[in-house]
Amino acid sequence: MYAVTGASGQLGRLVIEALLGRIEPGKIVALVRDPARVADLSARGVIVRAFDYDEAGTLAPALAGVERLLLISSSEVGKRVAQHAAVIEAAKTAGVSAIAYTSILRADSSPLGLAVEHRATEAAIRASGMPYALLRNGWYIENYTMSAAASIEHGAVIGSTGEGRISAAARRDYAEAAARVLTDAAMTSQVYELAGDESFTLADYAAALATASGRPVTYVNMSEAAYREALEGIGLPGPLAAILAESSATAAGGALFDDGHELSALIGRATTPLATVVRETLR
Template sequence: MKFAITGATGQLGELVIQALLKEIDTKNIIALVRNPNKAESLKNQGIEIRLFDYDQPETLVTALVGVDKLLLISANEIGRRTPQHKAVIDAAVTAKVPYVAYTSLLNADKSALGLAQEHRETEQLIRQSGLEFTFLRNNWYNENYLANVKHTAETGTLYGSAQNGKISSASRLDYAEAAAKVLSSKGHENKTYELAGSSHFTLTDLASYIALASGKTVQYQNLSPENHTLALLNAGLPKELVEVIVDADVQTVNGAMYSESKDLEHLIGRKTTDIQDQIKNLF
């Protein structure tokens, strides 16, 4: 049985492949990549590399020939995801791939997050395709909150606009292990998994975790969405990214990042990675 992973050189894709290698033989894994030059480390592990560019539909069908299970990791170009995903789904149908797993978004069918619409559209395209599927509805990654931890410790202030909204995030590795488990085992056909962390935190909690790990005083400063937007723009972040960050915080207030689902815990057979432990490891 052949397993193909899109975005195989991306952060999630590489982790999925490493998790899959613990379950299945190297020769059964196909890395689908936009730039084969970035896949040398995978190639050196004996993994087959195939060119797979969402914007070059002629590459897609050929790359999917002989694939039994496809993991479609959602594309990263917000606003262009639906047509890109449609090209992959159409190619999978043409190539007679029987099954696709798709990394969607927590509660995609009802989430108020701006990012949710393209996930809803993709899920609908997959349902309409006739392919067997599994929807892996991933919540936010812990890593989304870790990039500026050291800077936050130095300045003493964590800024956001999430008030005391609860966040049930998990590590990228947790989601990767879940995807590998679903691909390499049976009984997941036509199921939807709501994947979220075993525990939750607020941004006030996050500030306290950074303070504890760094030995410095760190406090959370809640901003209005408008002031948060201005602060991020003034810090030099691109407008599109700022919109995603602020929208995520605003919807956190309304519960979009919180879930009591234990689907992720059950799939990986353990509690998810605690963000506090990841923060400790940064110092």
């Protein structure tokens, strides 16, 4: 059986859908904190099991019979290392034969603050002795389009990325890659650097919003500190605002750029263009 953690999340849901297009639902295990959130998957024949990263003692039983596990990184920045370590240990105890993990682009050398916990998790996976696949995902285009309506309303995209290029891809592209690796690949301790085929600047993104909406939208570059203050001003918690501002500023130096095209090679097609995701979001 093939199991996916965080199956009720945005990426997890898409991975489950991709798996359903490839294998029988009875071979898929959706691991979620609250099974009620994926009752629809259960109705379609997917096996649903409760799985809480913070309840270490309950994890191994939930992995009974699982051969391959996709560990989708926790959303709780600051708690990820301990949570992921608990899942890895549970996978070993349950006899899982291989583990895939959604890491971050060039985790071993990335200057992004978010990479620290990913590096620690990758190290724990290697130390486990299990065969693995490290899916080093670049940025999601949806990281930007989630605030598309506000950007169009105010006529501005804000950030501190300058002219740095971002090789983002649609979340569904990364999900398809994960499903393929989980079901097809040998998973003999391999690293995948995954990113979109076409890179763009935030000025390019603003232009895409303008084209799709028919309204003027420009990019306003700020210092990291000013961007953080702006994010806090719209209600984001201070720690989250600091992470986003640091990531944006670090991307100015190319931290989110990649031209290796491993993602499109893995999924067997070009990655979804920025303009397509923008149009779908506004639709």
